[in-house]
Amino acid sequence: MKKLLAIAATALILPLSSQAKPLDQEQQQQVRELVRETLIENPEIFIEVVNELKKREEIARTQAQDSALSTSQAELFNNSNDPFAGSKTPKLSIVYFGDVNCGFCKKQDPVLESLVKAYPDLKIIYKDLPILGPSSREAAALSLAALSLTEGAKGNTTYLSLHKQFMSHPARHDSNSIASSVKTQGLNLDELKKAVDADINQQLDSNIMLAQRLGITGTPALVFPDEIIGGFTNESTLKEMIGQRLNQAK
Known part of the structure; x- marks a missing residue:
């Protein structure tokens, strides 16, 4: 099902390309259902996403703090x-x-x-x-x-x-x-x-x-x-x- 999530995400991204044909309403609904089904069957994805966001926030905070420390000596x-x-x-x-x-x-x-x-x-x-x-x-x-x-x-x-x-x-x-x-x-x-x-x-x-x-x-x-x-x-x-x-x- 994780593959389905990747497919769904790709389907959402493709319309952003100038050469891609926009999804119609039925296709958009199918993508939503794929994403929903994947998340329900694999709730650990939420944990992975939250942990990744926390990690990125901590990296950004540390980088900002290091920069401020360097310029405030x-x-x-x-x-x-x-x-x-x-x-x-x-x-x-x-x-x-x-x-x-x-x-x-x-x-x-x-x-x-x-x-x-x-x-x-x-x-x-x-x-x-x-x-x-x-x-x-x-x-x-x-x-x-x-x-x-x-x-x-x-x-x-x-x-x-x-x-x-x-x-x-x-x-x-x-x-x-x-x-x-x-x-x-x-x-x-x-x-x-x-x-x-x-x-x-x-x-x-x-x-x-x-x-x-x-x-x-x-x-x-x-x-x-x-x-x-x-x-x-x-x-x-x-x-x-x-x-x-x-x-x-x-």
């Missing part, structure tokens, strides 16, 4: 406005997209801290991706404000400390928990709010647009120079990935 890894942890002269950099209201990000953060300690040549670049509500945006903006108000290397330290404080909150944030986190870090909330300017908002908007171009739809997401990893990734997996790339960089 500078924005990902060479933006001097981004806070970071680890080496200033790294052999490997990883971009981390996270949200303070993301439960899996709260698990990912300690893993990244451990990796920075384990690999002196590693740099983790933090790109806040506030997609889980207004409090995500508020906390991300205040973290970047803390970075901007502190000069030099201390800026990264201040950002990372406040970021860690936000991540330590077990539930979703609200204005009260955000204010409490800022106070715990010994920072002035009013001063931070005043420092949230157009540049900081633009930086967060740029992070969101960059994530969209890369096909990142949730947090956490980790971006290597050659690969994008979505979702929480455990320490052993990341160590294997980092070790391979550092060995290649030797």
Whole structure:
């Protein structure tokens, strides 16, 4: 019956040729019946078609993501406005997209801290991706404000400390928990709010647009120079990935 399907498909295609005689209504009905009979007797054809479509969609998605990754290297890894942890002269950099209201990000953060300690040549670049509500945006903006108000290397330290404080909150944030986190870090909330300017908002908007171009739809997401990893990734997996790339960089 699969042969009948092929015959039927051919019959449908042939009229598209300028030299072929169009099918009349009776012939068209016969083709429909052949297709219907074939599909009823061979329902696995549907599964084959669906699987093939999924495979093609995945290939297209991967190709688009690889292309976006290739053209976004500078924005990902060479933006001097981004806070970071680890080496200033790294052999490997990883971009981390996270949200303070993301439960899996709260698990990912300690893993990244451990990796920075384990690999002196590693740099983790933090790109806040506030997609889980207004409090995500508020906390991300205040973290970047803390970075901007502190000069030099201390800026990264201040950002990372406040970021860690936000991540330590077990539930979703609200204005009260955000204010409490800022106070715990010994920072002035009013001063931070005043420092949230157009540049900081633009930086967060740029992070969101960059994530969209890369096909990142949730947090956490980790971006290597050659690969994008979505979702929480455990320490052993990341160590294997980092070790391979550092060995290649030797």
